[in-house]
Amino acid sequence: MSMEEVVSHAKETAEKVTAQFPEAEVTASDDGWVKVKVQAGRWLDLATFLKESSGFDYMFYITAVDWKDHFTVVGTVRSMTTGVWAEFRTDVTEQGGDHPWPALASVTGVWPGANWMEREVYDLFGIDFTGHPDLRRIMTPEGFVGHPLRKNFTDVRTDRPRLVPHR
Amino acid sequence: MTALFQWAADLISSLPKGWVVLLAALLKSIVIVLFVILNVMFMVWLERKVSARIQRRIGPNRVGRFGMWQLIADTVKLLGKEDIIPSMVDRWLFVLAPLVVFATSFLIWVVMPLGPNWETPANLNVGVLYLAAVTSFTILGVFMSGWGSNNKYSVVSSMRAAAVMMSYEIPQVLAVMAVAMVAGSLSLTDIVGAQSKVWYILLQPLAFIIFFISSFAELNRTPFDLAEAESELIAGYNVEYSGLRFAFFFLAEYANLLAMSALMATLFLGGWRPLFPLPGPIWFWGPVWFVAKTYFFVLLNMWVKWTLPRIRIDQLMEFCWKFLLPLSLLNIALTGLVVLARV
């Protein structure tokens, strides 16, 4: 399919998403990308909408960025029928009370590939995905404390002696 | 020199009858053991060279000319290794298993006719039945090692080995039975004697094919090396063994290969009978022909081993029970009809 078709499909998708999620920031770029930013509460709705109504069937990745005062969770998917890419993101912050770490609804039910992606984000950023079937650490060993990709992460493991003095 | 022989002959004749029998048996055993061990050592080298050629490599070429003393070097290395017995193993089974596997690989030679006037150590008139019995001993050793190692891979492997070997024992024995029916005797000496005109590979092609295929399963060699499947079970039943104990398993594999090839040569290629007459006494050429035919099968086996991938356990069992076993029964029935018609 040609680039023009992809771009027109992207514009179409952007309109559909805007109609469904009026509060979201939607942009369609001229290289065939639709970028959506939603509130954390509508994350799962947006994901379901993208998969079911717009045919974004290919799970590219879900990841997060630590902006120190909040985390941005970014998901990228592609539609194999139209060739459009969609990037959907949301900001999550620390919560107080019983549930102190940032949380977001899991999209594993929408794309099974999100399962491990969310586990990775949980492991490395400490973002909880509610409704995830199997939220375990994936990269770090069992019993690891902390979330390494956070900007304020410090290795607190003390059982390994430092062989080389740290400068 | 003559005096020495005379003295020895006098000495032997002066001994009681029982001693002479014992001495003769001892001498024959020593010859057989030496024969097998020398051949096994040669075969290890041969396998490495053959596989290297198939795989576009050179193979061992550092120790001695053409790397001929490579096995000696390897043996010395294995002997020099620490003898490790893991703490959680079943000690008795673990220690005995390699010995069982290694020792029983010699038993088959008791009934093997090496040459025309070469009296087998025991010319059993139930030779074929004896063969069926002793070849099954390997399963025992394999199962002992697998169970005794206290390792999950070993257990799975020895289960596989037991299942495969027991399954393939049946078509193999049935194939040999067809041969025995044609020869009219269970003794291997008689079977070789009956092949004076035509070899049984021509009279019993089906039996030969069945026996040949089953021999791969019996020997645990590719494509039927499920018990040693290094890709999923690492090394299978001998995964916990090292040093000398591993060497026993290793050598037993080749001793079994030699025995099975010799058996095939005996049953289907006329044993020591020459393909074409050569000048010289048959007592000399007989064993030479026998060894040559044995190595024909050894090389065939190596060729197959280094070419084919491994089959899966359920496919293997299916092949045995749904194809080989009916085929061997059919072969028995056909042979029976022909034998009856001739009588």
Next chain:
Amino acid sequence: MTLENEQPVGTSLGSVEDNLSQPGPEPSVREGKKELRDLFADVGEHTEELILNMGPQHPATHGVLRIVLRLNGETIEEAVPDIGYLHRGIEKLAEKWTYPMVLPVIDRMDYLSVATNEFVYAMAVEKLLGVEVPARGQYIRVIMSELSRIASHLIFFATFTLDMGAITPFLYGLREREYIMNLFEMVAGARLTLSYFRVGGVREDVPDGFKEKCLEYCDIQEKMLKEYDQLFTGNRIAVHRMRDLSILPPDVGLGYGASGPTLRASGVAYDVRKSEPYSGYENFDFNVATRTEGDSYARYLVRLDEIGESLKIIRQAVNNLPDGPYMAKVPRVIKPPAGEAVVHIEAPRGDTGVYLVSDGSTNPYRMKWRAPTFNHVSMLPYMLKGYKIADSVIIGGSIDVVLGEVDR
């Protein structure tokens, strides 16, 4: 250790000093989550079940992949992959280093096809910088990455056949790979970890005689491909082992994020080189190798076909190698403006992507490596269920795992 930019994120997690002074909350309290052993807590209640660890120290799992299998006899009831044994934290390391410093470490991601790793990272930085690579640089990059693809597929052929117990094809595959390694050595000086790509082009021009050597290699490889087919592809036992094994429906594969040959074997002709051509791929004439069966045999055949297609591309690129500079003008200190870039290319294993976030400094603010085999490994519970132990290595091999990339 100097900790710049370190500020407490929120109140609940505590500051750095808090973390240092006390070993943190009890993991179980903080996480409240399961560990791997909890998944198999009921073992022992069922005597007929056996738990078998495939890996991490297992000769047949590629790298340090660990798959915990719950077996009923020889049949796999449940498979749980456990990764992370090769986790080196490259994504975290990248945040501490400048953009060019990251490049050599990127080699250690997918260590079997190094050029494509450098390719996608360099492209991402170039996108942030807005640099256009000159034509000669683009062609050299294409040649290197296609050679890499062949080398990677040869390793796949070699190890995949070894998984099935055939030892001879293993050495065949490795022997032809040696030619590629020699070509790499000729161009980059290194055989495995090239560090040859740079932001804006490649490090240096290809040496004299490279063209002839490359074409010579193409001829040899073409001949050997036929030999592979004779040796292994048509082998009845091999076909029997691979056919109908672990069929991956295209919609499931897409949902899991499968890509590359694994997805193309299921009939989805998704190839980034065709769908979103980069670095001059639109100039080359090649086909996207696709099969429709979706089984292990199809995955195997697609990879072998791709070797042939890559040879076509290499021939065209080498013969039409344009003159001119091989490196764009790039500032000495690479300091891209704040922004984000998502770049993805067709690596041998699939759709490798980089999500690069810049905050305007000399270091990447965040680098996310999208590894195709990470998704493929996450499919293993689905793909392995119901098959035999012996199949597990074949299925694991058919998705061509490289743990350096999965664990990062």
